[in-house]
Amino acid sequence: MLRNYKAVGRVLYGRNAFAQLDDIFEPLRVDAGSYVLFLLDEYFEGKDLVKRIPMKNGDLIRFMDVTDEPKTKVVDALVEEVMNEKGMAPVSVVGIGGGSVMDYAKATRLMFTNPGSSARYQGLDLIKNKGVHCTVVPTISGTGAEVSMTTVLTGPEKKLGIKGDFTPADQVVLDPDLISSVPDPQHFYTAMDCYIHNVEALNGNRKTVMGASLGRESLQLCQEIFLSGNSRTPENDEKLMVASYLGGLSLTYSEVGACHAISYGLATVTGIHHGIGNCIVFNQLDEFYPEEVKEFRKMMEINKVDLPKGVLKDYSSEDIEKMVDVALTLTFMWAHVAGPEWEKVITREKLRDLYMKM
Template sequence: MVSRVVYGRGSFNQLPEIVESKRVNTKAPFIYLVDEVFKGNSWLTSRIPLSYNDEIIYISANEEPKTSQVDELVEQIILSHQDKPSGIIGIGGGTLLDLSKAVSIMLTNEGEAKDYQGWDLVKNPAVYHVGIPTISGTGAEVSRTTVLTGPEKKLGINSDYTPFDQVILDPDLTKDVPKQQWFYTGMDCYIHCIESLQGTYLNAFSKSYGEKALELCKNVFLDTSFSEEEKQEQLMMASWHGGMSIAYSQVGVAHAMSYGLSFLLGVKHGVGNCIVFDHLEEFYPEGVALFKEMKQLNNIQLPKNICANLTDEEYDIMIKVALSLKPLWENALGKKWDQIMTPKKLKSLYQLM
């Protein structure tokens, strides 16, 4: 679990006080990995406390994070600074938060990021790392994984060393999120909840967080009585609770299939989950019905026919990636999941998209 959290409007202003106490020495910089959408946005960037050799690296979040991207960032940081960083601070959505977690791990572990895709493969503690979400829903700020697309698979670095040492939850930072992105990341949280609460891995700990996150998602996407500020606050906490829920259970069919779409077609995680979930009435009938209601109420049109022109070989790639995520399938369908979700069955589902 994340050991230290601050929450509240304006809490981003506590960043200087938080990080300076963790500075190793004046030659060991803090590296800020920031979504490039904030480049030139002085409202945010002027409040980043740069001292000594501290550095801001702006990164595009237009594509899913890759293992090769992590390796390039680590090399850039090592070559640019004499001492190992005092810490990595990620400011942005799920892509930036996942990159920040992965970079902090790879600064203290040998090899390439792809070598650590899996469960509990990390041997050495990461450097100090801080997560500051500017969009809500992915749960990346609280999870023990960092989801990366590698040369052969899309899979997280899932370890006890992955979670942030400190998280700053400031709802003000989410105020300018475009509506489509707001919906897609919010639905990532909603789908987390549905998959966790209906999964075979469910336990009292994950259930308590999942139920609260689901309640908050319904407030945000179905109840028109809440102000925009209240929705910002509630979705930020839904993201946190949803992330906690799956940290102690698992996700399911939608996430497994979304990984296949992302690996082959580069579909962003949130929209990929929505495209898949829209066709999963067989597995989550009530959850999908409510999703369709949310979609209609918020005037969201999902991309269609993204798999229409794929070859059999391309379908096989997506199927291989999706079926490799065994814990997700077991959570969704039980220990005999592979008798239910055969390659033929999975292909028929992808063909609906």
């Protein structure tokens, strides 16, 4: 049976779109005590962007530590803290930042209306109640978190998304001016998440015409940006923001593949961030995506990116085995890569050898 996908509700796009945030929240502030919960990357604490947020009396702002990947325990603690302080849920949870902050916002809004720990809901269609309104504002582009139906969290046992119809944000604000100050090489690593999304979506058994059409357009934009010789222009900022949006949408109608499955294992054990982790893994995947890995290396050369080497040299064999364990749990990704009998091709030995190269 075909799935009737839920997409993002509204998209506000264009330069200086951030200035219209108040227009989004005003219709939601109907009851006495109504408030908005703003979640920001702690990078912005004390920065001018905070002064531009249209906060009203009673609104809350929390600066999120994104040193590590988003965690279920952080989501649970935040919801408990806010409910103890306010006694009621916010009218909107707003995530302003990169993929981690947007995922925190998407997960937090769900836990105001669903009981227990967010770890209970890691998986597909486990959320039963619609969350409060959610707005996401990317300040770095590439993850596709602004539009995806997944919020990726690391729990006590696994790194896995809360995925389903209740996960997509209700409102996305795409303002290309917000990503112009992203430092190198983070700008490149996060953008490559988008590039890799597209490569994986376009190469696998679950590819569809819809997903492939979105993925090809996003991939072309990535190529225009990172093969141009100057990726850091206002025009390329705008292209990257659109590429991230389209790349995130493409995954709704396809699936990620080998790189994401292996990088989930890498991140679970090491805590390495998703963007750079994907790049480290993708650089070893000539067997799966030979032409695209070659192009990726050309992009690194043009953009003067020196990818870290030997990141696993100090990890034990037990650590490597745990990475393999995590990667092998992502059966839907491997089915996309190698079909229903993927276990005959994707062996522990193959994955162990790939991790050892890192």
